[in-house]
Amino acid sequence: MPSNGSGATRRMRRAASPPPPEESDRASAGRRPSLKSLFRTRSRSLEREIAMLGRALDLPTTILIQGDSGTGKDRLARALHDASNRRGRPFVRVEAANLSDDLFESELFGHERGAFTGAVSGKRGLLEVAGDGTVYLDEVSSLSLAGQAKFLRVLQERTFRRLGGVVVHPFRARLVVSSRRDLSELVREKGFRDDFFYRIDVVSVRLPRLSDRPEDILPLARQCLKESARDYGRPARRFSRDAEELLARHPWPGNVRELFHVVQKAALTADGPIVSAADLPSGELGSVESILGAAVERRWTLKELSNAYIEETLRRAGGNRSLAAKRLGVSRKFLWERAKKK
Structure with a gap:
């Protein structure tokens, strides 16, 4: 069972911490930046992809970013948030590789006091911390099949409950997902749920190698x-x-x-x-x-x-x-x- 003092917990809590109020105020004030200005490219094919993403900036649809390691998936995810109408709200990064099945519900959904040994107080999960902002699920291919099923349920119902809790919380954040592995190929190999893939592959982009x-x-x-x-x-x-x-x-x-x-x-x-x-x-x-x-x-x-x-x-x-x-x-x-x- 998870414990409050796990290293993975601390790392993901730091990643999820919203920016200081003054940074949030600066982000929401003034002229809204364009996605093109935040993620620059001279590649015509990539420019077309970025323009397509720009049309989906303020929609609640999930965005899937695929590409080799180091191609800029993290930068693009952050740019999508900063160029959208959610830019003054939290940007919460979730590293899927750190989400074991034992930690999954506690980290994403949160838990109530006494939900498991060591849970001496309640804790908000990362989905709750995100509020109306953006959840960036990094390296989604690292999620176990069980974790994929749980996340799929959240996307279908747009709600979740804390571990050990009864209150239903709405999931209002925009979801951005990344993967360095080809998810369609993983689906064919039975290493990724097809229903989860179809749910996250709504608007997608593949970043080419440099x-x-x-x-x-x-x-x-x-x-x-x-x-x-x-x-x-x-x-x-x-x-x-x-x-x-x-x-x-x-x-x-x-x-x-x-x-x-x-x-x-x-x-x-x-x-x-x-x-x-x-x-x-x-x-x-x-x-x-x-x-x-x-x-x-x-x-x-x-x-x-x-x-x-x-x-x-x-x-x-x-x-x-x-x-x-x-x-x-x-x-x-x-x-x-x-x-x-x-």
Whole structure:
């Protein structure tokens, strides 16, 4: 049975805590932000998806976000809340991976005093805390079949009761759900309830990998650099040309999360306003694996792969053509003539 002092309980209570009153007031005051401004993209296909979500912003329908790890599901869920008419109300994140069957009802529905051993007082559940705001159910594929059945009942009846209680509470929040796994495939494999899937797959979007929308790499990196420099009080303002070339060339297997991680580290280490390629984490970018990965991912020609390898060798040689030529096994004249042709 659950206990009041569980680590999972504390983690999810912190995640569910509503913002301070002054933050809530700021969110609800002033001009309402657009979803497009909160979740920027230059990918035309993704732009169409975001526009479709924008039309459902103020509807009570459930929104399902699918995509690989690090593609921006959490950011989109938060943007959906902040751009909706619920933006001044609580945004409650529920990590499905932390919801064991024993904890499920106590965490989501709450419990009354004496409902189980250790329940010395009543407690509101996360659905009650959310009120008229948004419940973000992260990684729904982690829910057990029993947990899916219980959540399905809430969505069908739009009510719930605390564990050990008799009072029926209305469920008024908008539900946003995410999954890195393909739920339709899980349904076929009998690992996910089909009735629950049909209930949450009302309005859905699939976020592509960052390598599938390379036009977003530099705009996202520039935005992250600006925000990181502001948050950390650092002087970094923009990337040098060679830094941007390196960022654009990397295949980003960790998607947007990996990109932000790299840029945040660069913002901390750069001493001046311009972040150069040397300021980027050398152990994470420009490796043989990353260059080859980008070549395969983007279907480079042999010429493109050769150019990328030469440019990376020159960068690591600090622009010293003699040293780079020695490492490449070519003449210094070859690099000079190549530079003239660019």
